[in-house]
Amino acid sequence: MSALTELYREIASCQKCEIARLRTRVVPGEGAENAAIMFIGEAPGWHEDQQGRPFVGPAGQYLDRLLASIKLKREQVYIANVIKCRPPNNRDPLPTEIDNCRPWLDRQIEIIRPKIIVTLGRYSMARYFPGKSISKIHGTAVKRDGVIYFAMYHPAAALHQQSLKRDIEADILKLPRLLAEASQIPEARPQSEEGKQLNLFEG
Ligand code: URA
Numbered sequence: 001m002s003a004l005t006e007l008y009r010e011i012a013s014c015q016k017c018e019i020a021r022l023r024t025r026v027v028p029g030e031g032a033e034n035a036a037i038m039f040i041g042e043a044p045g046w047h048e049d050q051q052g053r054p055f056v057g058p059a060g061q062y063l064d065r066l067l068a069s070i071k072l073k074r075e076q077v078y079i080a081n082v083i084k085c086r087p088p089n090n091r092d093p094l095p096t097e098i099d100n101c102r103p104w105l106d107r108q109i110e111i112i113r114p115k116i117i118v119t120l121g122r123y124s125m126a127r128y129f130p131g132k133s134i135s136k137i138h139g140t141a142v143k144r145d146g147v148i149y150f151a152m153y154h155p156a157a158a159l160h161q162q163s164l165k166r167d168i169e170a171d172i173l174k175l176p177r178l179l180a181e182a183s184q185i186p187e188a189r190p191q192s193e194e195g196k197q198l199n200l201f202e203g
Helices: 003-012 046-051 058-068 095-112 122-128 155-159 162-172 175-180
Strands: 037-041 078-081 116-120 141-144 147-152
Touching (some): 037 122, 046 058, 058 155, 116 122, 116 175, 122 147, 147 162
Parallel strands (some): 037 078, 116 147
């Protein structure tokens, strides 16, 4: 059994949160075990809860189109969420739910070892770009410990707002170059220089 399949079995038996009892299916994530790019969204919605797969509703179809714009199919990347169970009525994930689910996401990242982690929306952004505002940092990247973190708007938000749609469609076009140049990109400077977010594509 592959490491990911074993992990999915463990995730499926997780009952740490109240919402585990409300789910139809758990949504661990899916994609290539050796993916160079990993996308992290927020939480499963209704469609995802029904199918047990991430990003399969309208936001997912839009994510597929964004991937197609850089000639990628979802099977070539890895797609996960900050939490693996659907919050009722699509409410925001609670801090305890995010904490409870953190080890699962950490293990997914350890197994896949992506070169680039793309955060979709504010919940996954908060993990890698604490204290930052998405309207300021979307489309920028920072490299820490050999991994590039790249912030994007959430596709569900962008789908319904023309200005965000323009931004997300422009931002994803930066990914192929980021991947091609990943090894040459310098590590971020220490946290003392906080605020000097490395911005690879402007200036
Ligand atoms: N929104 C998310 O953040 N994740 C999904 O899987 C679907 C919608």
